[in-house]
Amino acid sequence: MDIERLRAFIAVADHCHFSQAAEQLHITQPGLTKRIRALEHTLGGTLFDRDRQPICVTQLGRHLLPVAQRLVRDADAFLLEARRRVAGEAGTLAIGFGLSTITLAPRIISRFRSIVPDVGVTMNDFSSREMIDRIRRDELDLGFVRFPVSSDLASVPLATDRLAIAAPADLELTNEGRLSELEKLKFVALRDERGPGLARQIREWCHAHAFHPRVIQQADDIQTVLALVAAGMGCAIVPASSASLLPGRLRLFLLPGDEAVWRVGAVWMATRTTGPLARATRLIQDWSEPDAAGAEIPFV
Numbered sequence: 001m002d003i004e005r006l007r008a009f010i011a012v013a014d015h016c017h018f019s020q021a022a023e024q025l026h027i028t029q030p031g032l033t034k035r036i037r038a039l040e041h042t043l044g045g046t047l048f049d050r051d052r053q054p055i056c057v058t059q060l061g062r063h064l065l066p067v068a069q070r071l072v073r074d075a076d077a078f079l080l081e082a083r084r085r086v087a088g089e090a091g092t093l094a095i096g097f098g099l100s101t102i103t104l105a106p107r108i109i110s111r112f113r114s115i116v117p118d119v120g121v122t123m124n125d126f127s128s129r130e131m132i133d134r135i136r137r138d139e140l141d142l143g144f145v146r147f148p149v150s151s152d153l154a155s156v157p158l159a160t161d162r163l164a165i166a167a168p169a170d171l172e173l174t175n176e177g178r179l180s181e182l183e184k185l186k187f188v189a190l191r192d193e194r195g196p197g198l199a200r201q202i203r204e205w206c207h208a209h210a211f212h213p214r215v216i217q218q219a220d221d222i223q224t225v226l227a228l229v230a231a232g233m234g235c236a237i238v239p240a241s242s243a244s245l246l247p248g249r250l251r252l253f254l255l256p257g258d259e260a261v262w263r264v265g266a267v268w269m270a271t272r273t274t275g276p277l278a279r280a281t282r283l284i285q286d287w288s289e290p291d292a293a294g295a296e297i298p299f300v
Helices: 003-015 018-025 029-043 059-086 104-115 128-136 178-183 196-208 222-230 240-245 275-285
Strands: 091-097 119-125 142-146 153-168 186-190 214-219 236-239 250-254 261-269
Touching: 003 018, 003 029, 003 059, 018 029, 059 275, 091 104, 091 128, 091 275, 104 119, 104 142, 104 153, 104 275, 128 142, 128 153, 128 196, 128 261, 142 275, 153 196, 153 222, 153 240, 153 275, 186 196, 186 222, 186 236, 196 236, 214 222, 222 236, 222 240, 222 250, 236 240, 240 250, 261 275
Parallel strands: 091 119, 091 142, 186 214
Antiparallel strands: 142 261, 153 236, 153 250, 153 261
8 A cells, every 4th residue: 555645635635626736735736636536446445526516535444544644643653763773763772791801881871861762772781792692693782792703793992901919908918929918818710700801811811911810709899899898808809990890999000911801892794774773873882981991900
C-alpha cells in the first residue's frame, strides 16, 4: 500500500476540497487527483462523491478513513524511529570494559549518555581477549581494551597506563632502595583469571627486574585489592590509573621500565558505521585523556 496515496485520501477527506488538499500536501491538483484515482483503482471502489459540492466521503471512504489514518501514523512513527536509530539517537549499545579501563570507560560512557539519553546502554566486565571475541561475534558493540589489537578492527588509543606499587598511606620508605624495601613486604593480588592481561604484565615486569613479591592474599576485584592495601594488609602491584578508586587512602609508586607500560583504548567492528555505535565512536575519537603513566607520582 502506497502511504502517499493514503495521505492524499486523508487530506481530501479533511478539507472536502481537492485544491486545498493539494496545497497542504505541496503537490499539484492533477497530481493529487492521480493519487486518489490510483488508490480507488487498487481498492476497487470510490472514496469520494465528486458530484456534490463540497465533495463528500463515500460510505466506503468513511469506513476506511480511520484505518488509513492509523496506517499513516504508524508509517510516520516507523520512519521517525528508523531515522533516530540511524542517527544514533535511539537504540541500544552493549559495551565491555576491563580492569585496565575500569575508570576510563565509565567517564566516557557517562558523557555519551548525557548527549543521547534515549540510547539504552549495558556495560559488562570482560577480559580484553573476550571483548574482542564478542565484538567479532556481534555480541558486543564496543570494547575498552588493552592494546595492541588486530588490524581488522577499528580502534582508538586513549591513554597510557603503568604498573605501580600501591602501599598503605602510613608506610615510610627511604629515598634510596625503595624497590628492595618494598620487595620485603607482604603483597595482596588480584586473581589471575580476573585480570589475565594485568597478571601477564606483572609477571613480565617482575621477571625483567628480578622482583619477587610475597603474595599472602588474593581478591576477585581491584577495589578489594586496594581496600586491603589501605587497611594495611600489604602492598599490591596495580595499574596506576586504579588509584583513583581509593583517593587519599594509599601511596603509589610507579614502576620503572618499558615492561611496566601499556596503552588502552576503544575497539569496534570497522563495518559498523551508523547508529548509536557511530555516535559513541565520534565522541571517543574526540576524547582527551591524561595518561596515568605521566601522573605526578614518584618512581620507586
